[in-house]
Amino acid sequence: xxxxxNLVKRYGHSEAVLKGLxxxxxxxxxxxxxxxxxxxxxxxxxxxxxxVEPTSGSIKLNGTELVNLKGAExxxxxxxxxxxxxxxxxxxxxxxxxxxxxxxxxxxxxxxAISRRYPPADIERxxxxxxxxxxxxxxxxxADELSGGERQRVGVVRALMQEPDVLLADxxxxxxxxxxxxxxxxxxxxLASELSLPVLINIHNVAQAKTYTERIVGLRHGxxxxxxxxxDFNKDALDAIYGGIEAPDDAITEQLGTAVEEPRHDAV
Amino acid sequence: MTPSNTPPRTxxxxxxxxxxxxRYGLFVMAAVYLVWAFGSLPFNWARISEGLPRAxxxxxxxxxxxxxxxxxxxxxxxxxxxxxxxxxxxxVLLSIPFAVMxxxxxxxxxxxxxxxxxxxISRSFHPVIVAILFVAAVGFGPLAGxxxxxxxxxxxxxxxxxxxxxxxxxxxxxxxxxxGAGYLVTLFYAVFPQILPRQVGLSMYQLDSNLRxxxxxxxxxxxxxxxxxxxxxxxxxxxxxFAILLIIIAVILLSEGISGWVRKKIW
Numbered sequence: 159x160x161x162x163x164n165l166v167k168r169y170g171h172s173e174a175v176l177k178g179l180x181x182x183x184x185x186x187x188x189x190x191x192x193x194x195x196x197x198x199x200x201x202x203x204x205x206x207x208x209x210v211e212p213t214s215g216s217i218k219l220n221g222t223e224l225v226n227l228k229g230a231e232x233x234x235x236x237x238x239x240x241x242x243x244x245x246x247x248x249x250x251x252x253x254x255x256x257x258x259x260x261x262x263x264x265x266x267x268x269x270x271a272i273s274r275r276y277p278p279a280d281i282e283r284x285x286x287x288x289x290x291x292x293x294x295x296x297x298x299x300x301a302d303e304l305s306g307g308e309r310q311r312v313g314v315v316r317a318l319m320q321e322p323d324v325l326l327a328d329x330x331x332x333x334x335x336x337x338x339x340x341x342x343x344x345x346x347x348x349l350a351s352e353l354s355l356p357v358l359i360n361i362h363n364v365a366q367a368k369t370y371t372e373r374i375v376g377l378r379h380g381x382x383x384x385x386x387x388x389x390d391f392n393k394d395a396l397d398a399i400y401g402g403i404e405a406p407d408d409a410i411t412e413q414l415g416t417a418v419e420e421p422r423h424d425a426v
Numbered sequence: 427m428t429p430s431n432t433p434p435r436t437x438x439x440x441x442x443x444x445x446x447x448x449r450y451g452l453f454v455m456a457a458v459y460l461v462w463a464f465g466s467l468p469f470n471w472a473r474i475s476e477g478l479p480r481a482x483x484x485x486x487x488x489x490x491x492x493x494x495x496x497x498x499x500x501x502x503x504x505x506x507x508x509x510x511x512x513x514x515x516x517x518v519l520l521s522i523p524f525a526v527m528x529x530x531x532x533x534x535x536x537x538x539x540x541x542x543x544x545x546x547i548s549r550s551f552h553p554v555i556v557a558i559l560f561v562a563a564v565g566f567g568p569l570a571g572x573x574x575x576x577x578x579x580x581x582x583x584x585x586x587x588x589x590x591x592x593x594x595x596x597x598x599x600x601x602x603x604x605x606g607a608g609y610l611v612t613l614f615y616a617v618f619p620q621i622l623p624r625q626v627g628l629s630m631y632q633l634d635s636n637l638r639x640x641x642x643x644x645x646x647x648x649x650x651x652x653x654x655x656x657x658x659x660x661x662x663x664x665x666x667x668f669a670i671l672l673i674i675i676a677v678i679l680l681s682e683g684i685s686g687w688v689r690k691k692i693w
Contacts, residue, residue, distance in 0.1 A: 207604050209600055209603065209604060233607070236605065237605065241604040243600070246597075247598055247600060249602075250595075250619075252615070252619055260601075260602065260605060261605050263605050263606065263608075263615065264606025264607055265606075271615070272611075272614055317605075320605055
């Protein structure tokens, strides 16, 4: 169970990005987090595995407080938190298998990591998971030779190799074409139930959030303003989350401005 | 399109320095400096005119180049190659930890400052000056040359490699951290593969550059073909010295060609 209480994050002296966020995720539920750019979705996810240092508040995973962990303890906690990235973040010059096995780096010794002598059980698990998502035949291909959808599958398998207690996905489909992104969402949904794994997905695409997740959390200016089932996510909730952010007059400039940082295809 | 009663618009490239006073002032200052420098430096015209025929004698003494003592030449070159290759290997290997120390994105501030200072210090003296120091410290011979060029390689390769590390794709580092990987493992998985092509290219360039420098540091007693050349000059063997110079030029041209070809293949 993941339990976030009164989470605050402030970069430098500017206004806080997260202003006292509370969130509980239990069992194997798939939760999508929606909100405009800058609402704090990515910061929240990154506070959980401490890629971003929270300013204050508490984050507990299965009873362990994550916020003040240091050094080896932090690394041990991170092993149990898988993360999938918008830009895939694969080791481009290494093979698909090396990328997948990299998910075990928190478990193996330095020598095993450098010499690529991973335990046989890890290699077996790697093949099983790669077969599950259909990339096993790419094992010895370089990661940068794969297509976008295939690369994100590698990213998902790498995170699952960690045997995580929770999976974080930071806009996993934003760099993919609409069709491939549907496939990745379906994959995340079915993997969550197969492995009974809670999944948190940051997502821009509200239609996909409604289709593939069972709970939607809406953020705006660092506060949670919606938390409910997809069926309850109506026009009012949408307006509350995105309303007033793209005024009709600025619509075109706004689009140009955001298109550069994150390609999106909102089916609002 | 344009109304006929308005004059055609003109355009001139804006001057590089906008302030006209500053612009012409700089020209005047450069001219004044040149006149002053030529006027005040001790050019002894009498000695220069005496020296010209001597220069002509040396050059005519160099013709035709004499390769009779080619064994000396071969020993000299062999030593130069050994110095250059050893120094390149040592320097390129040692430059990796210093580059890691000197990359702001992966080193904590105190380590970064230490790494930067080491690189700056090893780059601040020309190899010839370093060679003079090492010859004084460890005596004449190839060891001084190897130490000099190793230090020179650490400075050059370390600096460029550190800059390369600062420009890596940070997402890969984040991904490794998020799996719970430690610092060293993250270096080996997310950082080194990204700088590897650059490192190979720099090594090739450095080998080429060390070969050239090994001829120069030999002149101050750090071994290799430079020493052979100095001895030839000292014995007024101008024809042999000239032969050595020609071979040095040929070897450097050849090594530059080879290293350029290899680097192009890698990139």
